[in-house]
Amino acid sequence: MLDNKNPQKVREIFEEISPYYDFMNNIISVGCHLLIKFLSIKELNPQPNTMLLDLCCGTGDYTKIISKFYPKVKTIGLDFCDKMLKIAKLKNPKGTFMRGDCTSLPFRDNEFNYVTMSFGLRNIQDRKAALEEIYRVLDVGGLFLHLDFGKHNFLSKIFNILVPIVAMFFGKNKNHYEYLINSKEEFPQPTALIREFKAVGFKYKKRRDYLFGVISLQIMEKVN
Ligand SMILES: C[S@@+](CC[C@H](N)C(=O)[O-])C[C@H]1O[C@@H](n2cnc3c(N)ncnc32)[C@H](O)[C@@H]1O
Numbered sequence: 001m002l003d004n005k006n007p008q009k010v011r012e013i014f015e016e017i018s019p020y021y022d023f024m025n026n027i028i029s030v031g032c033h034l035l036i037k038f039l040s041i042k043e044l045n046p047q048p049n050t051m052l053l054d055l056c057c058g059t060g061d062y063t064k065i066i067s068k069f070y071p072k073v074k075t076i077g078l079d080f081c082d083k084m085l086k087i088a089k090l091k092n093p094k095g096t097f098m099r100g101d102c103t104s105l106p107f108r109d110n111e112f113n114y115v116t117m118s119f120g121l122r123n124i125q126d127r128k129a130a131l132e133e134i135y136r137v138l139d140v141g142g143l144f145l146h147l148d149f150g151k152h153n154f155l156s157k158i159f160n161i162l163v164p165i166v167a168m169f170f171g172k173n174k175n176h177y178e179y180l181i182n183s184k185e186e187f188p189q190p191t192a193l194i195r196e197f198k199a200v201g202f203k204y205k206k207r208r209d210y211l212f213g214v215i216s217l218q219i220m221e222k223v224n
Contacts, residue, residue, distance in 0.1 A: 004182070005125040007101070011081050013176045014058070018083035022059050028162050036210045037118060038065050040147050040217045043208060048072035050113035053137065055079075055102050055130075056120025060088025063095040073114075078102070103129040110139040118147040122187035131200045138222040144202060146193070149184045150209055150216025159184065159214075190216040 017024070025033050041062065046052060050073055054062045057077030066075050077097040079085050085097050100106050102117075103126050115134045124130045134144055149156060160181050188196065194204055202220035209216050 004179075004186075005123065007080070007125060010123050010125075010179075013179055014081040015083045017176060018059070018081065018087060021084065022087070024166055027166055028159065032211065034061065034065075036215055037061050037147070038069070039210070040118070040145060040208070041065055041069070041116070043206065043217060043219060044114060044116070044143060044145050046070050046073045046114055049074070051111065052076070052114040052116065053078065053105075053107070053112045055105075055115060055117040055134070056123065057088055057097065058084045058119075060085075060092045060095060060097065062116055062118065063088065063092045063097075067092060067095065078105070103133060105133045105137050107137045109136050110142075111137050113139055113142050114145065115142070116145040116147075120148075121146060122148055122183045127196065128200065131197065131202075135200050135202065135222055140222055140224060142222045143205065144197070144220045144222070146197070146218045146220070147215065149187060149214065150190050151213035152185065152189060153213060155212050156184070156214045190218060194218055194220075 046066070052066065052073050052075045054075060054077045057063065057079045060077055063075050063077050066073050075096065077088055077095060078100045080099060080101050082099060085099060088097050089095065102124055115138055121127060121130065138144060163177050163181055190207060197218065197220045198204065201223065203223045205219040205221050207216065207218050
């Protein structure tokens, strides 16, 4: 078992799984993750010439979707794993990506109209620090889109079975997959998560559940 969510360890895990991260996501979700990411961005309905920061951007899926469907939105992807960023850049040659830590963002207050984060927050040890940073860099009236596993229901357990099977084909470090499953199981379900968001000042805007609640989207607004 890994030292849970130690940032250095988390970075090492993503360094190691980066070459087959996209492939694994496609298999485990049967391609659904891209559709869900698209639908989630549609809920945000980003306006032209607005600034969007995609945190824990990984291999740059959101940048790819946004540049295709909302080309006038200015997007910056941030992640602390160089190898994930390298793939993001390959997938989005014109995209802007930078290395950084979500718990200490290299931006001024009120700089962004939207902040997105998919499948990232559950990897962050100090969630409160990351949420406070998101609140700080958002402009008043700005929106925070959060997407991740939602309800811990029967269907979500399928992920726990699929991940080790897919991992076997790659013959990679078993601990890494245990980490991915544990991080999902330990992560608060949407209602509790929304309470955490409100505790740092956010106002609830909307929630959408996908795949019978296995994946959940919450959109929160910065009010002052
Ligand atoms: C599961 S991946 C999600 C990637 C992408 N958002 C997606 O939906 O496919 C989680 C990402 O969060 C990044 N990450 C974890 N903790 C971070 C932190 N404190 N600051 C910046 N990035 C972090 C990892 O490097 C990894 O790329």
